[in-house]
Amino acid sequence: MPSDFAPEVDLNAPRWWVEFEDPADSDQRLRCDLTWLTSYYNCIFGQGCPGIYDERPNDGCCTLGAHFTDQDDIDRVSSVVEGLGLDEWQLHDSGRDGSWLEVAGDDASTRVVDGACIFLNRPGFAQGAGCALHQVAMRADVPPLTMKPDVCWQLPIRRTYRTVELPDDTSYLEISIGEYDRRGWGPGGHELDWYCTGQPGAHTGADPVYVSLRDELVELMGRPAYDELARLCADAMPAPQAKTAPNGRTLLPVFVHPATEAALQA
Secondary structure (H helix, E strand, O other), X not given: OOOOOOOOOOOOOOOOEEEEEEOOEEEEEEEEEHHHHOOOOOOOOOOOOOOOOOOOOOOOOOOOOOEOOOHHHHHHHHHHHOOOOOOOOOOHHHHHHHOXXXXXXXXXXXXXXXXXXXXXXXXXXXXXXXXXXXXXXXHOOOOHHHOOOHHHHHOOEEEEEEEEEOOOOXXXXXXXXXXXXXXXXXXXXXXXXXXXXXXXXHOOOOOOHHHHOHHHHHHHHOHHHHHHHHHHHHHHOOOOOOOEOOOOOEOOOOOOOHHHHHHHHO
């Protein structure tokens, strides 16, 4: 881990979750990690991020390339790639004619070139370092999720599904919205030299996650569910500062994200 960063916080610290029925679908329930969503995490790419591997400090988390979720994901990125110019995409010549896409069986991903994703503009490029797809979205003033692979714009949010069977032989689909910590990368996640979500140095945002990543959450949950989540998060925000209710009763324990707490105390 870079010496100028504090140690990452405990991944098993207590969490505060909330469950509610999806306003748009009574067969679904949302299970959301309020500890994460009310944290002050923000991406610090280009603002001190040392990358996930020591030997690749300028890559952020783009070293591994991006794996696509389905054909719609590939088609969305393909349509953007067709319009990228030489002045926008540093490795344009290496990726032309579809050679930016790597397919192995049922798996498709962006090609890795010289140690990182083919869409990563390196330091010294005229448009600046960073994802070419992200940069063109920002210049067009549209959400980056409209132009990037799913796995890229969803990070650092983790959405998972499971079917919950109830004792009365009914069931519902549970959609969990939480933090994509280093465990989300599988066993290899523990081999990353640095990772951001549990790092106090990345919990310095101006807004909590449920506000700063609103577009991404709406896409993942739907607008009605997001509106309910935002209401619950807003109600929860004052709680860490107010240990007792106005009538003097002790409030239930509230678990602030340990990295946000460490950042506030730094």
